Amino acid sequence: MPNLVALDDVAKSLVNNLRRFRNPLGLSIDKLTEWSKGLSFDNASDTYLYTGGLYQMIPYINSLIDGMNRLEGSIPGGIGMVKLLERFGFNVSSFYSSVTAKETARYNVIITNLYSLLKKEGINFGYLGDEEIYSGVILYDLGLDDEFGEIARQLAKKLKEKRVAKLITMDPHSTFILRSIYPKYVEGFDVEIVHYMELLKADKHKRDKDTSKIFSIHDPCLLARNLDLSQRYRDFAESLGLKIAEPLMSKRHTYCCGGPIENIAPRVSNSIAKNRCTQLAKLGSNALVACPICLSNLGRACKDRMNVYDLLEMV
Amino acid sequence: MKRSFIEVKKAMYSALEDTYMRTGVGRGMQNYAEKYEGIFSREDVQQLKREVSELRRHVLKNIEQLYKQAIESLTKNGVYAYYAKTRQDALSILDKIIQPHELVVKSKSLVGEEIGVRDFLRLRGNEVWETDLGEFIIQLKNEKPAQMVAPALHIPREEVAALFEKQFNKKFSPDDLEGMVATARNFLRDKIARADTGITGANAISAREGTVVTVENEGNIRLTMTMPRKHVVLSSVEKVYPSTVDCVKAALTQSYFAGYDKPTYVSLTSTPSGTGDIEKVMVRPAQGSKEMYVILLDNGRLDAASSFLSDGLRCIKCGACQLVCPVFSVDGPAWGGDTYTAAIGIVWTAIVEGVDSAKPLSYFCLSCNACNEVCPADIDISGTIRLLKSSKVK
Known part of the structure; x- marks a missing residue:
């Protein structure tokens, strides 16, 4: 079987990207904030919308997994990839070849839709924009506790700086990690975490x-x-x-x-x-x-x- | 067996191509999915679950004291009872109990798999037969059990028919389940009737009364423990409960969570068989075994009781977590160690084979918590697997 990707390669790459780019896939910040262009936020509010970056990452995750599948021989076409990795070593960000504007637009709409729902209910909120930090959930899931703790403390510090008392979250992973795991890693973490389904009134x-x-x-x-x-x-x-x-x-x-x-x-x-x-x-x-x-x-x-x-x- | 992450990944990738395994596991899990919610939601089952999860916490806290008390009580009952620290110790004890020429029949026992009892006995000259149908199929295929309660879950009817054809020199239609089961029944009944020693497992053992409790549907355990002259119970230190009533609760819970709406047989065995019917003088044996032995295996359990793996010891081995695990559903027993597979089986692998053997397996857990949802002992299974990932062992 050709070139099965080693655990350490994945882990190292994710950790390095997080340290450099504040997101595990090593995306430039504008890709994560693009959805918010032209929208207004009340950053004086003590309530913030936290995207966690996961929806924005979907097209890149798709491209990464497609690349890994080629590399591991699960689908054909991995030979060029092997050569690339031999030259540059493993980095998840080597895999984003085929992400189109249409794809990124689809996932950005998901966030703007939530923005509109919140506005429609008259909820006032801020957004960290290019200061938003990924929650670290993938590190926690991989058992990289020290590295996770590092990220958690960074995000917690940022929230404190902005005097955020309440975060509106939009995906189950960020919600769970912030609500149930952060308090175990960040002393005195008391930001209220509310998933949009808990906040919005369906009717x-x-x-x-x-x-x-x-x-x-x-x-x-x-x-x-x-x-x-x-x-x-x-x-x-x-x-x-x-x-x-x-x-x-x-x-x-x-x-x-x-x-x-x-x-x-x-x-x-x-x-x-x-x-x-x-x-x-x-x-x-x-x-x-x-x-x-x-x-x-x-x-x-x-x-x-x-x-x-x-x-x-x-x- | 210690393997690297890449070796495990290779094995898991090839298992995805194993059509027989995928068919067997797929059918088994589908059947389980269709009925378990109906059983779990019963008020009596919920009540038992609450009691048993409390009991398991108590057992874990008092594990040393309980197993020692059980050995005392069993000894008082006229049972030869032993503590075996290692796999090798357990085999040495068996080596003295069972003579090399004896015919041995055995019911399903995960502890038996852990110490490799079947191979051990065969290599020293014993004829050994598994009397549980699933385990018999496993024996014919010479494999490890796929799952705690249904060891041959990964072997679909088509493959069973082929294995039976080889064993019995006779064609079987894969859809003739009755024919296959009847053939095994006749073959095994003959072996049981002539066997010198019967080995069984135990679902639970009481510390106070020294009573061994087993639960089953096939009826093979009862035959295996009563027909031969010697009855050997292979169990482990974490299966000892304060009282016999506690044991029965645990056995029932195991059966319910394995997906049965009621067990066919629950047996309580405290002493070798005897009769006092003539002048109240005790004569052994009457219809059952003449001698009874109990071996309580440790094999890493007592060490685990004071480590981050301790919650795993609360497991009652019902296998529910395996039957709802998505990784198990596509990889079957390939996701596991030498004896234990998937979900809590990854934690068991860490307990009995070492953290270094289980850590490479742990990364394939989804942390989806399907296992936690069905665990009757309320174990945070995926949380414990995550701790394996973060353990510092290389």
Whole structure:
């Protein structure tokens, strides 16, 4: 089997990127803040919107995983990649060859949609913009506790500087890590963490039901099991006029999209995602998720069988 | 066996191509997914879960005292009871109990897999047969168990038919499940009837009464423990509970969380068989075994009890966490150590084979917490696997 990517290579690359660029993929800051161009924020507010950067990273994650799959021989076309790595060594950012403006636009819209929903409810909030720091969740998941702690303290310091008392989060991973893990790593961390589903009132965004499309609802693991938001997620989807159907493993018993190990073992990750697609596709050709990791991983694995949408794309 | 991260990754990638394994595991998990919520949501099952998770915490806190008390109680009952610190110690004890010419029958025992009892006995000349159907299939294929309760989960009917054809020199249709099961039944009943020693596991053992509790659906454990002259129980130190009632609760919980709405047989065994029916004079044996032995294996458990792995020892080995694990669903037993696979099996691998063997496996955990959701002992399984990732061992 050709060139299986070693754990240390992935880990080192992520850590180095985080230290240099404040995000694990080594993206330039403007790619993470592009969505906010022309929008106004109240940075004097004690409430901030925290994107965590995950939605913005999706096209680059897709490109990275595609590259890793080529390199590891899971899909053809890895020879050029091997040569590149021999010359420059492993860095996840060597893989972003094919990201198009259309792709980045799709994921930026998800964030601006949330922005509009918050505004519509009259919520006042700031945004850290180019000072926003990634939460470090991937380091925590890899067991890199020291490096994670370093990032956590940086972000906590930044929030303190800006006198942020409350963060509105938009993905389950950042929400969980900030709410449940940060207090264990940052002394006195007391920023209130609120996921948008906990904050927004579903009935304020009511739309007529479109019964022509059925969405198989996929519960993101952390959203269902750690944040206990399965019901709110459904309430939201319903009020947005979506007709939803329940797959075999759902709510607290949901089946993971495979995404969390996509950078460790992309081929295993993809097999898991394909299994989930089979379960979801039994109910129709559209799937609903509410997590950037699920959106990326299921989006890639299911693309021949179904369209995968994030809840925030449906508003 | 210690492997590197890349070696594990290679094995996991090749397992993805194993069509038989994927079919078997896929069917098994689908069947489990369709029924477990119905069982777990029962009020009696929830109540038991609460009691047993408390009990497991108590057991972990008092593990040394409990197993020592069990050895005393068993000895008082006329049972030969031993503590075995290592795998080798357990085999040495068995070496003295079982003579090399004996026919040995055995029911499913993960501790037996841990010490490699089948190979050990065969190499010294014993004829050994597994009487649990799944374990019998595993024996025919010469593999490790895929899962805690259904060891042959990764072997679909088509492959079972092929293995049976080789063993019995007779064609089997893969859809003739009855025919295959009946053939195994006849073959194994004959072996059990002629066996000198029967080895079983234990779901739980009580410290106060010295009673061994087993739960099963096949009926093979009862035959294996009562038909041969000698009954050997292979178990481990963390399976000792304060009382027999506690043990029965644990056994029932194990059965429910393994996906059965009620167990067929629960057996309580305290002494070798005997009768006092003639003038109240005790004569051994009556219909059951004449001699009973219990070996409590440690093999890293007591050390783990005071380490970051301690929560893993609260496991009752129901296997529920494995049957909902997405990684297990595509990789089956390839995600595991020499004995234990997937989810809590990664933690068990760390306990019995060492952190260095389990750490490379730990990186393939999704941290999706599906395991934690179904664990009857409330173990933070994925959290413990994450601690393996962050452990400083190379």
